[in-house]
Amino acid sequence: MIRVLLVDDQELVRAGLKRILHRDEGFEIAGECADGSEVVAAVTRSSPDVVLMDIRMKNVDGVEATRRVRDAPNSPPVLVLTTFDDDELLSRALRAGASGFQLKDASAEDIIRATKEVAAGGSWLDPAVTGRVLAAYRDAGAPSSEEKAARLTPRELDVLRLVARGATNAEIAGELFIGEVTVKTHLGHILTKLGLRDRAAAIVFAFEHRLVEP
Numbered sequence: 601m602i603r604v605l606l607v608d609d610q611e612l613v614r615a616g617l618k619r620i621l622h623r624d625e626g627f628e629i630a631g632e633c634a635d636g637s638e639v640v641a642a643v644t645r646s647s648p649d650v651v652l653m654d655i656r657m658k659n660v661d662g663v664e665a666t667r668r669v670r671d672a673p674n675s676p677p678v679l680v681l682t683t684f685d686d687d688e689l690l691s692r693a694l695r696a697g698a699s700g701f702q703l704k705d706a707s708a709e710d711i712i713r714a715t716k717e718v719a720a721g722g723s724w725l726d727p728a729v730t731g732r733v734l735a736a737y738r739d740a741g742a743p744s745s746e747e748k749a750a751r752l753t754p755r756e757l758d759v760l761r762l763v764a765r766g767a768t769n770a771e772i773a774g775e776l777f778i779g780e781v782t783v784k785t786h787l788g789h790i791l792t793k794l795g796l797r798d799r800a801a802a803i804v805f806a807f808e809h810r811l812v813e814p
Contacts, residue, residue, distance in 0.1 A: 602719045603630040605648035607639055607665065608681070609657045613704065617652065617681075620708045621715060636665025643669055648676050650719035653698070655682040655689055663692045670697030670797075677798070679718040681711075687732045694733070699800045700724035701733070723800030727766075749809055751793040757811065759786040763799060764806035 604627055606614045614632050621627040630646040633639050636653075637660040643651065651669060655662040666678045680693045680701040690701050700723045702714045714724040725733070752760065755776070762772045769783045776783075787799070796802050806812050 601628040602626055602650065602716065603628050603646070603648045604715065604719075605631050605633065605639070605642055605646060605651045605676070607633040607636065607642075607651060607657075607662070608654040609634050610654075613654070617711070620711055625712055627715070636660030636662060636668075639665045640668050640672065643672070643676060650715060651676055651678045652715065653678050653680050653693075655680050655686070655693060655701075656684060663689065663696050666693055666698050667696040677718045677721065679714055679724060687729065690729065690733045694800065694804050697797060699798055700726075701729075702726045703728055721798065723798060723803060725766075725800070725803060748794055748805075749811065752790060756786050756790050756793075759783060760790055760802060760806050761812050763787065763790075764803045764812045 601623070604621055606617055606629060608614050608617070611634070618629055621629065630648040631642045633642050635657050639651065639653075653662045653666055657665075662680055662682075666680065669675050669678055677699040678697065680690065680698045681704050682690065682701065683704045693701060699718045700714065702711060702724060703726050706714075706726065714726075717724045749757070758776055759772055762775060767775065769780050769787075772783045773780045787802070790796070790802055791798070794802070794805055796805060
């Protein structure tokens, strides 16, 4: 079972998510929070595998709550959920350490897939707003692209570009005629060399430094 912590200031939204993320789909609701100020304590108390985080809340918003969660040791990944296609807020959530974002008006199937992907250590960027959000992230300022990208080998750059386009490890392996284990090795080297946390951060880096375009 994937243990999920729900964070949203609307009880109706939390109830809807509980109907989607039920036991038959492999989920267990580890806890609920109505504000970002409650999240760190709830994570400590319930040890969830993933946090589903609302972006807009009255006291502590999802960006700050994500930062607090991700600053703690052994923290769970965070998937941001929002009804607002607010590019700047979502880009800030990525900077705070979120592993991805999903609009709340997505299908139940997409929310299930996104939650499973992020809980497994992957990333999920809703294609409906990804281009604009990553553009906003990039425009907010970045280190020198030449300085950081130069740390990567040509093959690592190939892998990073395909990751940024949403390719799975299997698809990357097929495209580059290498094994999946080799893809995982390259990705590990990419994250280490660039000082990135996870696959979502690698995707953001690629767009931020214009290795691919939205």
